Amino acid sequence: MTAESKPLHFLQQLVKADLEAGKYPKIVTRFPPEPNGFLHIGHAKSIWLNFGLAEQFGGVCNLRFDDTNPAKEDQLYVDAIKHDVSWLGFKWAGEIKYASSYFQQLYEWALHLIREGDAYVCDLSAEEAREYRGTLTEPGKNSPYRERTIEENMVLFEKMRAGEFDDGASVLRAKIDMSHGNINMRDPILYRIRKQSHHQTGDTWCIYPTYDFAHGQEDAIEGVTHSICTLEFADHRPLYDWLIEKLPVPSVPRQYEFARMNVNYTVTSKRKLKQLVDEGHVDGWDDPRMPTLAGLRRAGYTPESIRKFCDMTGVTKANNLVDVAMLEHAIRDDLDKNAPRAMCVLHPLKVVLTNYPEEKTELLEAPGHPNREDIAARSLPFGREIYIDQDDFRVEANKKYKRLVLGKRVRLRNAYVIEAHDYLQNDSGEIIEVHATVVENTLGKNPEDGNKPKGVIHWVAAHDCVDCEVRLYDRLFNDPQPDAGDKNFLDALNSESLTILKNCKAELGLQKSKPTEPYQFEREGYFCLDSQANTLVFNRTIGLRDSWAKIKDT
Ligand code: ATP
Ligand code: MG
Numbered sequence: 001m002t003a004e005s006k007p008l009h010f011l012q013q014l015v016k017a018d019l020e021a022g023k024y025p026k027i028v029t030r031f032p033p034e035p036n037g038f039l040h041i042g043h044a045k046s047i048w049l050n051f052g053l054a055e056q057f058g059g060v061c062n063l064r065f066d067d068t069n070p071a072k073e074d075q076l077y078v079d080a081i082k083h084d085v086s087w088l089g090f091k092w093a094g095e096i097k098y099a100s101s102y103f104q105q106l107y108e109w110a111l112h113l114i115r116e117g118d119a120y121v122c123d124l125s126a127e128e129a130r131e132y133r134g135t136l137t138e139p140g141k142n143s144p145y146r147e148r149t150i151e152e153n154m155v156l157f158e159k160m161r162a163g164e165f166d167d168g169a170s171v172l173r174a175k176i177d178m179s180h181g182n183i184n185m186r187d188p189i190l191y192r193i194r195k196q197s198h199h200q201t202g203d204t205w206c207i208y209p210t211y212d213f214a215h216g217q218e219d220a221i222e223g224v225t226h227s228i229c230t231l232e233f234a235d236h237r238p239l240y241d242w243l244i245e246k247l248p249v250p251s252v253p254r255q256y257e258f259a260r261m262n263v264n265y266t267v268t269s270k271r272k273l274k275q276l277v278d279e280g281h282v283d284g285w286d287d288p289r290m291p292t293l294a295g296l297r298r299a300g301y302t303p304e305s306i307r308k309f310c311d312m313t314g315v316t317k318a319n320n321l322v323d324v325a326m327l328e329h330a331i332r333d334d335l336d337k338n339a340p341r342a343m344c345v346l347h348p349l350k351v352v353l354t355n356y357p358e359e360k361t362e363l364l365e366a367p368g369h370p371n372r373e374d375i376a377a378r379s380l381p382f383g384r385e386i387y388i389d390q391d392d393f394r395v396e397a398n399k400k401y402k403r404l405v406l407g408k409r410v411r412l413r414n415a416y417v418i419e420a421h422d423y424l425q426n427d428s429g430e431i432i433e434v435h436a437t438v439v440e441n442t443l444g445k446n447p448e449d450g451n452k453p454k455g456v457i458h459w460v461a462a463h464d465c466v467d468c469e470v471r472l473y474d475r476l477f478n479d480p481q482p483d484a485g486d487k488n489f490l491d492a493l494n495s496e497s498l499t500i501l502k503n504c505k506a507e508l509g510l511q512k513s514k515p516t517e518p519y520q521f522e523r524e525g526y527f528c529l530d531s532q533a534n535t536l537v538f539n540r541t542i543g544l545r546d547s548w549a550k551i552k553d554t
Contacts, residue, residue: 009315011049011256015057015226027059027225030097031085032066032215035077035199037270038285038292039084041306041327045261048310050228051090060093062222067100068214070198078199080285084293089303099214100200102221106209107161109217109247110172110190114153118246119190120146121156123170132178133186139179140186146175160193163206167193172207176242184239188212216240220249227253230260231319259319261310264480266291266324267489281493282476286532288539289476289497299473300518300528300541302338305331324475325546332542335526339518340368340375343413343458344506344538346470346524348387350462353418355437356384361463364443366414378509381464382415387505392457393434395423402455409439409453413522417442417453458522465505468536470527472499504538511536520544 008016015027029050033043054061063085067073082096113119122145124132134140148156157172159165172191180186190213195206219227227240234257244252267273268291276282276290285292288299296306309330313322361383368375392403392410404410409419422435439447446452479492506521513519515531518541525544530537 010317011053011226011228011258011315012056014256015053018225019057024225027054027057028062028093028223029054029059029226029228030062030064030219030222030224031092032064032099032218033081034066034069034072035074035081036069036072037077037274038080038290038294040268040270040273040293041263041266041291041296041309042261042268044088044293044306045310045313046228046230047085047088047090048307049258049315051085051092052310053226053228054093055090059225061090062094062097062224063092064097064218064222065099065200066211066215066218067098067198067200068208068211070194070196070208073199075199080294084297087293087297087303088306097218097222098200099209099218100198102214102218103201103205103209105221106214106217107207109249110157110209110213111154112247113174113190114150114157114172116246117150117175119172119174120148120153121160121170122146122173122187126168129171133183134178136183140183142178143173143187146178146187157191160191160207161205163195165193167195169193174213174239174243176239182235182238184212184236185242188239212236212239213243216244216253216255217247217249219253219255220244220247220251223251224253225251227255229255229257231257231317232260233257257317259316261313261322262319263291263322263324263327265475265477265482267477267483269483272483272489275490281490288471288530289473291476297516298531299539300335300516300526301331302334302518305334308334321481328542329546332526332544332546335518335520335541338372339520339526340378341366341370341522342378342507342510342519343380343460344468344470344504344510344521344524344527345387345389345458345460346501346504347390348503348505349390349393349431349434351386351388351393351418351420351434351436351459353384353386353438354421354435358384360384361461364415378507380414380507381461383461383463385462386412386459387462387465388412388434388457388459390431393420393423393431395431403457404434404436404455409447409451411442411453411456413456413458415443415459417447458524460505460507462505464508466508466511466536468504468506468510468538469533470501470504470538470540471530472501472540473497474499506536506538510538 031050051061122143132141171189173187176185178186191207194208237255240255286294286298309327364380395406397405406420411417417439418436420436424433426432474497476497477492478494482492483489513529515529518528526541527538
């Protein structure tokens with residue numbers, strides 16, 4: 001199905017209807033990350049959705065840092081998030097926005113609520129407050145501080161703001177209804193004391209608004225029309241609307257919820273991802289096995305493949321678990337179409353071509369891509385000694401083995417047909433060298449004697465290749481739902497998620513490759529240069545086989 005003919009998802013339908021009804025001259029959405037970790041594949045879905053809707057319907061999308069909790073936030077994350085959003089190919093409207101730049105306005109709105117008798121300072125301890133809150137089946141009880149006078153509340157809130165109380169000594173709460181069926185409406189907390197420096201506002205504030213008090217008001221300040229969040233926030237919507245109604249806000253945003261994207265064999269909680277980094281289970285936030293955008297980028301995923309994946313997985317209101325094979329399918333499909341081809345031998349075995357003159361070398365030509373003329377052809381040096389993969393030679397083998405067998409023939413990819421006639425072993429019986437002959441006149445042609453080889457193998461010239469390291473990555477977890485229920489996700493770590501091959505031999509042209517530039521190593525998979533290593537290290541993005549395509553076809 002093409003993008004044009006695909007039916008609109010429910011949020012597209014909603015925006016379309018709002019625009020047709022003339023509800024808004026143009027839509028404004030926002031992507032509101034908290035800078036307390038790197039963005040992951042789940043965030044990509046939200047980015048794609050918010051920026052995508054704005055793009056599709058001629059609106060704009062803001063990038064707003066929801067930085068109301070200084071304890072866990074850091075400028076490092078702010079920078080990483082900006083980079084990731086741009087890398088995905090999206091442009092935010094105007095300047096970057098920060099919830100913290102609205103702190104003064106939010107503070108004034110808190111005073112407004114107090115003045116209207118809609119908020120009060122409460123001194124219950126966290127534990128007491130929990131007891132007073134009630135449960136899903138039992139109503140809560142009014143706080144003994146609920147009937148403080150407006151004047152008293154004004155004085156106490158000013159004191160909170162002035163730093164006269166300790167962390168946790170009191171909070172500002174909305175005065176709604178302690179017996180409300182929705183627990184979020186039982187006098188929710190609006191402000192907390194937190195004597196902590198903030199990465200944007202320094203020591204200006206020692207009280208910080210809660211998510212609930214900040215989010216809708218930020219939306220209103222920015223003129224956001226459609227405030228899209230994940231399903232967990234559906235229960236917060238009545239509070240969102242209550243605050244918008246009570247406050248003299250400049251616009252009326254509406255909150256809509258969709259199902260968060262969950263991907264199997266993956267965790268997408270920032271807390272858990274941070275734990276993997278902090279405890280050294282991975283090599284940083286950008287480890288190629290991490291489901292972070294930084295990790296996916298370092299592994300060789302393209303922004304296009306991630307956007308495609310978001311599109312493939314749809315937008316719904318029902319929580320579901322997406323098969324990670326779909327993401328792998330998206331990148332494989334992209335790289336198959338776009339990655340230049342190259343040869344790299346992962347487990348080198350020397351082959352001496354005994355009938356090829358010792359001093360002779362030649363340059364063969366190979367296509368850059370089997371069906372892309374715009375991808376430049378490459379020159380392959382050829383000489384008497386070459387490397388093939390250890391797996392591609394057998395002394396004896398059955399008919400299914402279509403590679404080089406003693407006494408038989410194989411085609412070297414983009415080069416000659418060769419025939420093996422001898423081999424050398426070391427003391428432990430391992431094959432260390434193969435002797436073969438070049439079958440004459442077989443460049444781009446079948447052998448004249450009619451003895452056609454069955455298979456094709458890759459190779460590089462021994463006299464003109466480059467040494468490199470190859471890192472083969474596998475899934476980080478070997479449990480499809482590593483953190484479901486009360487499982488400890490660390491128990492599901494795959495101990496074989498990284499295999500390092502040190503002495504690989506690559507075609508010379510790969511010396512000039514740059515990080516994130518993808519290649520198909522013929523017969524091996526898709527690879528790209530690692531961005532952190534200072535020697536030639538290639539990361540495997542994905543293998544060649546597509547298990548998802550098979551699932552889809554059946
Ligand atoms: P945490 O992992 O710490 O609970 P979070 O995932 O909610 O945090 P935020 O920085 O608050 O992280 O997320 C920014 C935006 O991305 C929010 O609007 C959130 O709803 C959305 N988002 C986060 N995870 C997903 C997901 N898996 N699928 C879709 N959207 C997501
Ligand atoms: Mg959040």
